[in-house]
Amino acid sequence: MTETTPQLIRQRYDSFTLVLHWVTAVCVIPQFTMNLFSFLPSAMIQRLLPVVFVLLTTPVFAAGDDNTNSKTPDCPTGQVYDSTTKQCVPEKTSQLSDKDKTSYAYHLAKKGEYQAALDLLNTLKNGxxxxxxxxxxxxxxxxxxxxxxxxxxxxxxxxxxxxxxxxxxxxxxxxxxxxxxxxxxxxxxxxxxxxxxxxxxxxxxxxxxxxxxx
Missing domain, CATH: 1.25.40.10 (Tetratricopeptide repeat domain)
Structure with a gap:
């Protein structure tokens, strides 16, 4: 018997959620929309169709774009955001890559923490x-x-x-x-x-x- 791990449960939940969104967008919302349109004049329906199309398609496409515009989170002093683990880790962690340190140094600089950014850049193995x-x-x-x-x-x-x-x-x-x-x-x-x-x-x-x- 295959053991059900938390990761597997999460994967199944994500898959179920995606299917549920799809069914809602493809089946439930269109049916509701058609029932609503049956009470509206044809001229108004023509004006509303482009809006309805956007409302129907946007949730489906947005499901895969959660991380596209994600921002680097702020970490406590002495920690850096690790893009692999998606967590803040101690700056001196040996597994922390120069790339992550460089990116977080820029994040600090853009926040106005200029000296902290320079201090972090000074820790790069290859600067x-x-x-x-x-x-x-x-x-x-x-x-x-x-x-x-x-x-x-x-x-x-x-x-x-x-x-x-x-x-x-x-x-x-x-x-x-x-x-x-x-x-x-x-x-x-x-x-x-x-x-x-x-x-x-x-x-x-x-x-x-x-x-x-x-």
Whole structure:
């Protein structure tokens, strides 16, 4: 007799839930909708059909997108989010990857914890990556050490010239230094990397537009 483990029970529950959503979307809701439409004028029905279509399809597609826009959770001081276990673990855990440390350092920097981000980057086994240098430059620049930050950005670009995010941040640093011409040069490079609609281009363009010397 096969043993029923908690993991197996969870898998069966998830499968049952998915089927239940599908049955509800395909069978129950359409039947209710048809009964409702039987009381409405044809002109109103034509206007409502696109809305009903969205309502019927959105839940089905959303079922598989729970983690698409998930954000890195905040961990207690001295801990880092482990993407493998999906938990906060002590910073000094040997199994913690440089990739997770680098990502969490950026998370800290975006929250305004710049020194904590730098301290975490200092623990990397291999800090010579485009991402690590970029995030180090970002945190350093935000601490007011713009020249030092620019140096880190340039090291990042040397490792990966196609890295659009570091070029956005370098452009912003040049604006701080009063060099909008160099910021625009980075903007032009970003356009060749990801076009005019990518986030990096839009953010740097907005920074340039809002700079009085541009």
């Amino acid at each position: 010579d990556t485009a991402e690590a240098w970029n995030y180090r430059g970002y945190a350093t620049r935000k601490l007011g050490r713009t020249d030092e930050g620019i140096g880190y950005y340039q090291r990042s670009i040397a490792l990966d010239p196609t890295y659009a995010k570091v070029r956005e941040y370098l452009g912003e640093a040049w604006l701080v230094k009063g060099r909008p011409d160099l910021a625009k040069a980075q903007l032009e490079t970003i356009a060749t990397l990801c076009g005019h609609s990518c986030e990096e281009y839009k953010d740097l363009q907005a920074a340039i537009d809002g700079h009085p010397e541009s």
